[in-house]
Amino acid sequence: MKPFEYERAGDIGEALELLRAHGPGARILAGGQSLLPMLNLGLYEPDILIDIGSIPRLSDIEVSGDALVIGAMTRQRSVELDDTVRSRQPLLADAIGHVGNTRVRNIGTVGGSIVHNDPAAELPLVMVVLDANYELTDGVSRRKVKAEDFGVGSFETSIREGEVLTAVEVPTLASDWRWGFREFSYRPGDFAVAAAAVIARFEGNELAEVQVGITGVGGGPVRCASFEEAATGRSVDQLGEIESLVTTEVDYVMEGLESSEYRAHIAGVMTTRAIVDAFERSREDNRS
Amino acid sequence: MTEITLTLNINGRDVTRAAPAHYSLLRWLRDAASVFDVKYGCGEGVCGTCTVLVDGAAASSCIVLAAQVAGKNVTTLVGLGVDGELGPIQEAFVDHGASQCGFCTPGMVLAAHELLSSGEALDRAQIRHAIQGNLCRCTGYQAIVEAIVSLVPETAGSDS
Numbered sequence: 001m002k003p004f005e006y007e008r009a010g011d012i013g014e015a016l017e018l019l020r021a022h023g024p025g026a027r028i029l030a031g032g033q034s035l036l037p038m039l040n041l042g043l044y045e046p047d048i049l050i051d052i053g054s055i056p057r058l059s060d061i062e063v064s065g066d067a068l069v070i071g072a073m074t075r076q077r078s079v080e081l082d083d084t085v086r087s088r089q090p091l092l093a094d095a096i097g098h099v100g101n102t103r104v105r106n107i108g109t110v111g112g113s114i115v116h117n118d119p120a121a122e123l124p125l126v127m128v129v130l131d132a133n134y135e136l137t138d139g140v141s142r143r144k145v146k147a148e149d150f151g152v153g154s155f156e157t158s159i160r161e162g163e164v165l166t167a168v169e170v171p172t173l174a175s176d177w178r179w180g181f182r183e184f185s186y187r188p189g190d191f192a193v194a195a196a197a198v199i200a201r202f203e204g205n206e207l208a209e210v211q212v213g214i215t216g217v218g219g220g221p222v223r224c225a226s227f228e229e230a231a232t233g234r235s236v237d238q239l240g241e242i243e244s245l246v247t248t249e250v251d252y253v254m255e256g257l258e259s260s261e262y263r264a265h266i267a268g269v270m271t272t273r274a275i276v277d278a279f280e281r282s283r284e285d286n287r288s
Numbered sequence: 289m290t291e292i293t294l295t296l297n298i299n300g301r302d303v304t305r306a307a308p309a310h311y312s313l314l315r316w317l318r319d320a321a322s323v324f325d326v327k328y329g330c331g332e333g334v335c336g337t338c339t340v341l342v343d344g345a346a347a348s349s350c351i352v353l354a355a356q357v358a359g360k361n362v363t364t365l366v367g368l369g370v371d372g373e374l375g376p377i378q379e380a381f382v383d384h385g386a387s388q389c390g391f392c393t394p395g396m397v398l399a400a401h402e403l404l405s406s407g408e409a410l411d412r413a414q415i416r417h418a419i420q421g422n423l424c425r426c427t428g429y430q431a432i433v434e435a436i437v438s439l440v441p442e443t444a445g446s447d448s
């Protein structure tokens with residue numbers, strides 16, 4: 001590994017100042033759970049890392065109206081175990097438990113996962129399905145970006161040079177909506193071959209409203225608008241017929257160990273199962 | 289090369305060393321602080337061999353910078369001993385033959401410590417899930433799971 005310098009920023013202003021002063025050779029260090037493996041593998045050689053890990057209030061979880069505001073530096077494990085997140089947005093708490101292993105989640109952060117934008121990452125998927133917003137600042141101006149508009153492709157986002165992600169704003173789950181999350185991977189802890197996240201409102205056996213996204217298939221999370229439209233008003237036991245629509249919005253289905261047809265198929269199966277899970281949850285709640 | 293001076297509390301003792309800023313916690317422990325019970329495995333955070341506890345929570349020391357954890361409490365395998373003798377988890381591993389070549393053992397014992405520190409009842413499936421991020425290349429998982437089971441107050445459920 002090529003040696004680099006290290007600075008610990010005391011506040012956001014200092015972090016932005018350091019980013020500006022060092023230009024493209026500088027990188028923000030959050031948990032380092034993606035950055036340090038890359039450095040160990042020699043994939044990237046920064047001049048300086050700017051550690052935002054001890055900036056106060058950057059790891060707060062707050063309720064603001066119908067949304068949770070989660071600081072960018074919040075550890076993934078804190079989100080997974082947080083009572084407020086578990087009760088107000090259980091999809092997020094469940095999905096984040098699928099990230100890597102406990103060690104990764106103890107140190108890895110919400111903001112780091114979103115900016116790293118691995119094409120199979122769970123967090124960006126959940127954010128796209130829930131219509132979350134990201135808060136960014138470069139010190140001069142602040143902007144809010146819709147999760148769906150943030151990812152550009154594999155490991156690529158629309159974050160600008162000199163910008164830092166400060167928080168994510170995640171809508172809470174409305175009381176008559178249910179959730180489902182399904183992931184297929186070869187071993188627990190591996191990145192997903194494909195995963196699906198769903199929130200839905202049911203009327204009887206029918207989907208009255210549904211928001212669906214898949215990941216692992218294209219260059220990042222995809223909101224499945226065509227599938228959502230076809231699924232609305234449909235009975236949960238008739239989803240198999242429209243399963244293949246989940247990849248309508250995917251330009252190019254990735255190939256890995258498996259063919260793109262197989263990946264696309266798995267994405268459809270995960271979607272149906274996630275919706276059925278959501279439906280089961282609605283029936284359980286009606287019973288109790 | 290930029291050197292920085294850091295103080296870490298290692299197994300209850302403050303240790304101060306000057307070392308290059310880019311040193312991982314693993315390298316800092318081994319090369320700067322002569323703490324050799326932490327082992328290098330994969331360098332990518334996948335295998336769990338280099339596990340340490342940072343303020344009680346497991347971390348892969350190969351993908352954390354020493355500088356990131358300055359001032360924090362770092363526990364390595366040796367830190368789980370009691371008065372220079374084996375601690376209860378280490379004893380259980382010995383009793384169950386839960387160590388073959390031994391390379392994964394420090395990480396396994398520390399992962400078990402984090403898991404057991406909640407004090408909750410756990411079944412075998414939960415135990416297997418919790419150590420999923422620690423690889424034993426001898427594939428001796430059965431004895432490792434049994435060692436951990438023996439430390440759980442009431443072990444519920446069947447083998448899965």
Ligand SMILES: Cc1cc2nc3c(=O)[nH]c(=O)nc-3n(C[C@H](O)[C@H](O)[C@H](O)COP(=O)(O)OP(=O)(O)OC[C@H]3O[C@@H](n4cnc5c(N)ncnc54)[C@H](O)[C@@H]3O)c2cc1C
Nearest residue numbers: 028030031032033034035100108109111112113121165333
């Ligand atoms: C063994 C292993 C398994 C894993 N498995 C999974 C998995 O299954 N699913 C998954 O989603 N992830 C997985 N990960 C990745 C993990 O989730 C990382 O924690 C995450 O991708 C990056 O978060 P971090 O806080 O560690 O960020 P870092 O590694 O510190 O940073 C990642 C990138 O984001 C930038 N950055 C970080 N924070 C900010 C910010 N606030 N503003 C601007 N830029 C920022 C950094 O400059 C860097 O480019 C795994 C990692 C490991 C080591």
